[in-house]
Amino acid sequence: MSTSTAERTGYTGRPSRRDGFVGWITTTDHKKIGIMYLVTTLVFFTLGGLESGFIRWQLAQAEQTVLTEEVYNQFFTMHGITMVFLVVMPMSAAFFNYLIPLMIGARDVAFPRLNAFSYWVYLFGGLFLYSSFLLGGAPNGSWVGYVPLSTDAVSNMNFYAVGINFLGISSLAAAVNFIVTILNMRAPGMTFMRLPVFIWMALVTNFLLLFALPIIAVALFMLNIDAVFGGQFFEPATGGDPILYQHLFWLFGHPEVYIMVLPAMGIISEILPVGARKPLFGYAAVVFAGAAIGFIGFGVWAHHMFTSAIGPVARSAFALTTMFIAVPTGIKIFNWVFTMWGGKLRFTTPMLFSIGFISMFTIGGLSGVTHAIVPHNAQQHDTYYVVAHFHYVLFGGALFGLIAGIYYWFPKVTGKLMSEKLGKVHFWTWLLGFNLTFGPMHLSGLLGQPRRTAVLPEELGGTVELYNLLSSIGYLVLFGSALVFLYNLIRSLRSGEASGDDPWDARTLEWLTPSPTPHENFHTIPTVTHRDEFWHRKYAEDEAGKAIRVPAGAAEDHDAEASHDEHIHMPDPSYWPLVQTLGFFPLGYGLAFGTFWLIGLGVVWLVIGTYGWIIEPVAEGDDDDPGELTPTSTGATAGAASH
Amino acid sequence: MATEAATTTLGLDHRKLGMWTFLGSEFLFFGAFISTYLLYLDATADGPGVAIFDIPFTSISSFVLLMSSLTMVLAHHAHTKGDLRRMRLWILATAGQGAVFLGGQVFEFSVFFREGMALSTSPFASSFYVLTGFHGLHVFVGILLLSSLYVLSLTGKIKPNQSLKTEMIGLYWHFVDIIWVVIFTVVYLIPEIAVGS
Amino acid sequence: MSSTEAPETGQHADAHDAHPTPREYVHIAVVLAVLTALEVSTYFVDFGALAIPMLIVLMAIKFLYVAGWFMHLKFDSPVFKRLMGTGLSFALVLYAVVALVTLFDHAPSV
Numbered sequence: 046m047s048t049s050t051a052e053r054t055g056y057t058g059r060p061s062r063r064d065g066f067v068g069w070i071t072t073t074d075h076k077k078i079g080i081m082y083l084v085t086t087l088v089f090f091t092l093g094g095l096e097s098g099f100i101r102w103q104l105a106q107a108e109q110t111v112l113t114e115e116v117y118n119q120f121f122t123m124h125g126i127t128m129v130f131l132v133v134m135p136m137s138a139a140f141f142n143y144l145i146p147l148m149i150g151a152r153d154v155a156f157p158r159l160n161a162f163s164y165w166v167y168l169f170g171g172l173f174l175y176s177s178f179l180l181g182g183a184p185n186g187s188w189v190g191y192v193p194l195s196t197d198a199v200s201n202m203n204f205y206a207v208g209i210n211f212l213g214i215s216s217l218a219a220a221v222n223f224i225v226t227i228l229n230m231r232a233p234g235m236t237f238m239r240l241p242v243f244i245w246m247a248l249v250t251n252f253l254l255l256f257a258l259p260i261i262a263v264a265l266f267m268l269n270i271d272a273v274f275g276g277q278f279f280e281p282a283t284g285g286d287p288i289l290y291q292h293l294f295w296l297f298g299h300p301e302v303y304i305m306v307l308p309a310m311g312i313i314s315e316i317l318p319v320g321a322r323k324p325l326f327g328y329a330a331v332v333f334a335g336a337a338i339g340f341i342g343f344g345v346w347a348h349h350m351f352t353s354a355i356g357p358v359a360r361s362a363f364a365l366t367t368m369f370i371a372v373p374t375g376i377k378i379f380n381w382v383f384t385m386w387g388g389k390l391r392f393t394t395p396m397l398f399s400i401g402f403i404s405m406f407t408i409g410g411l412s413g414v415t416h417a418i419v420p421h422n423a424q425q426h427d428t429y430y431v432v433a434h435f436h437y438v439l440f441g442g443a444l445f446g447l448i449a450g451i452y453y454w455f456p457k458v459t460g461k462l463m464s465e466k467l468g469k470v471h472f473w474t475w476l477l478g479f480n481l482t483f484g485p486m487h488l489s490g491l492l493g494q495p496r497r498t499a500v501l502p503e504e505l506g507g508t509v510e511l512y513n514l515l516s517s518i519g520y521l522v523l524f525g526s527a528l529v530f531l532y533n534l535i536r537s538l539r540s541g542e543a544s545g546d547d548p549w550d551a552r553t554l555e556w557l558t559p560s561p562t563p564h565e566n567f568h569t570i571p572t573v574t575h576r577d578e579f580w581h582r583k584y585a586e587d588e589a590g591k592a593i594r595v596p597a598g599a600a601e602d603h604d605a606e607a608s609h610d611e612h613i614h615m616p617d618p619s620y621w622p623l624v625q626t627l628g629f630f631p632l633g634y635g636l637a638f639g640t641f642w643l644i645g646l647g648v649v650w651l652v653i654g655t656y657g658w659i660i661e662p663v664a665e666g667d668d669d670d671p672g673e674l675t676p677t678s679t680g681a682t683a684g685a686a687s688h
Numbered sequence: 689m690a691t692e693a694a695t696t697t698l699g700l701d702h703r704k705l706g707m708w709t710f711l712g713s714e715f716l717f718f719g720a721f722i723s724t725y726l727l728y729l730d731a732t733a734d735g736p737g738v739a740i741f742d743i744p745f746t747s748i749s750s751f752v753l754l755m756s757s758l759t760m761v762l763a764h765h766a767h768t769k770g771d772l773r774r775m776r777l778w779i780l781a782t783a784g785q786g787a788v789f790l791g792g793q794v795f796e797f798s799v800f801f802r803e804g805m806a807l808s809t810s811p812f813a814s815s816f817y818v819l820t821g822f823h824g825l826h827v828f829v830g831i832l833l834l835s836s837l838y839v840l841s842l843t844g845k846i847k848p849n850q851s852l853k854t855e856m857i858g859l860y861w862h863f864v865d866i867i868w869v870v871i872f873t874v875v876y877l878i879p880e881i882a883v884g885s
Numbered sequence: 886m887s888s889t890e891a892p893e894t895g896q897h898a899d900a901h902d903a904h905p906t907p908r909e910y911v912h913i914a915v916v917l918a919v920l921t922a923l924e925v926s927t928y929f930v931d932f933g934a935l936a937i938p939m940l941i942v943l944m945a946i947k948f949l950y951v952a953g954w955f956m957h958l959k960f961d962s963p964v965f966k967r968l969m970g971t972g973l974s975f976a977l978v979l980y981a982v983v984a985l986v987t988l989f990d991h992a993p994s995v
Contacts (some may be wrong), residue, residue: 155702217713225706228964229696255709256975259717267724270818275808277733278724278815284731285811292983293720343979347986356989652832659836660845700962708965712972719976723984747925754921754947758914761955765907855957862956866948873924873944881927881936 071618073157079143093127105517117499118185125188137308147555150232157616165626170211177204192279206269234573246311261297295346309446313399320396321388334373367417394468398449405441430490461541474526481519485512552580625654733810749792756785767851
């Protein structure tokens, strides 16, 4: 094996260190970028969690004023933005980054530098949003940013419009990257129907991002132009239509729900078969249902707008489509249950979180179906019932699935196991705290408690106050539980038990390579002959269809002596993604404050960064130097990835 | 990075597949602006409406942009033949036509502005300026790409057997062109006729 | 090198022969120019009720010509056609529905 480190010649230098601080900030390795994504999301998760802590503190009793209305509004807005755009979406991206190449048998993503670009834009977009606290106050017009409130300077939503657009650029670049990777970099024999379900869900999610993000980009540009540059898009006084903003927002916003939950569905579709020691029940149905959810997900947006002026025809039509979308979701839930049915269940922590996902997500899904009923919806709209519903979907659903993924793939990344004992403490307190926090909200909402209201009004009565107190106690349980999780992460990272290469007796390709994953992922790119390839390399079936373990060593790649591919070219590190994306800061502040010289500076910076990127020397063997290729390797670089 | 597989899974280049994926999403981007514009055709707040358009002038600049697609594809063709000299000539012609189009747009904007239509005049004005402005921004990016292609082919960074790079920029350029084909009809001609009749 | 450029190394020479020649490109451009002239003529000549349908058809033809010939969709992998088709149809359908709903909301509402 020779990982090429030949001299690069060109207009600018190119870093070659892969370790240390410089190695991290210049990395183009999908594994390192995935880890950086995850660590960053945990930091933002802490911030978003603390914000919600203040919300629960304020609402623990009626008529409390721990926070002023102004600060309260900033906190619930930033809590929503943080959890949606800075935690759940990028945490999914962390898994995409780390796992997509490993699960399809590739050495990296299609565009490694673009991948680094995505991460830096995400980080800087998040920092940009949080810098608003120091620059006149954070956005306070809620995460949906409805006009005309959000075009008013009092709401500080200029930071929202610009910041979310940056995060959108990050996700769009990542979506193109992952789609090309999944379509075009599969190992030999890895047909579509052999793809792990997680990869399928990643593909659907990234297509959703690809088609939904441009819509929100337009809505946010218009919002930005209205708020800062005197545009009239949503100004009713001159004939603008605020409902148009709602349409554009939810055209993105509803697919966004599936963008957040499909990756978690993919994760548990990997964990359940491993935990049940049985193939996934109805693979094709799960895949089809996932694609159907993605497709129908574009056709239900107006159910968020049943109380807006959309007319009775639209209400009826969207009520129907909303009920339809419960069908593919239901199919999946049945498939997961039947995967466990009759299996030899091992209740490991990832498995517990996966089962938690199924049960909590089902509750959230069912309360979601109630929103499809228009008269019912009108009663629930903007109450805590809705808050309860989407927390069951996004916390009980997406986040449970993502945490299951962290426990499950932690050994893959670190070569160490997380503590099962602490993991179980984490799971049960998490489940308890979650239900204690969000369960009572169903009831307080139905009793009329409005959301986005800084003070809990006393006139709602003692029952609602009790429910709110329970929610706030639930928050404390969750807080403690999160500390257990954090302690478990750090302790396991330092002194976790060695996991070996295949701690879960897993089924998919990523466990074929040693843990932690070597730099080049696979010494030899595997050839795939089955769905659940790794399982089939370990087990054969006897006449009765029972799995028999194949003698050790048959799983060839575990053998360090196995032959290695020669001339593995891994992408070089690069300064440019980091240097270029710093230009988003001047651009962002320029757009947020209407300062033209800052916008100009940002644009020039980004353009110069692009040139640095283009003329940066690339690896030997890359297509930029086709003349240097030996005749035998010409074919090998056909369709070579861009550096 | 290079892959060890003899070909990629689909036998397509990553970059070209990526470009097409991106262009697929761009339809949603311009679609939103165009629909907004159509919704706001009447929302002129007593300011100028579609009657302000100078159709003969816009026709000429639209025609120039359309013909730039021809020179673009000829540049790509020359590059596939390894003829960098001719490729550069066509690239220059394409970028020049793009610049003419962009100049026409700046002129058009300044005329409209003097006739009393500013960004903040009405939802109609906002949606017109922002839609055509974003298209102009795309043209500008295209011109930057074309001139980079020109310069980098002179320095030897882009080699005769790398016609894919010209092809990618061409795809982007043609995309910007077909969006204008739609804008010219939907934004200029049809409203003008609908109002005129 | 990409497989699309592989023809130069003689691997898929026949696929490349299907690509149009400069002469054909010029022919397409002439057709496009004529179509544009037709479009512009609607401004000067009154086509009555026909004008708008005609403009839409002309636009679609121009669109397909540029995409099919200049962007090589006619000759390239169907994957590209599908990517573009998906984006285009999503855009058409979604925004048509938004426009419809927005028109309805001008009627008296509940």
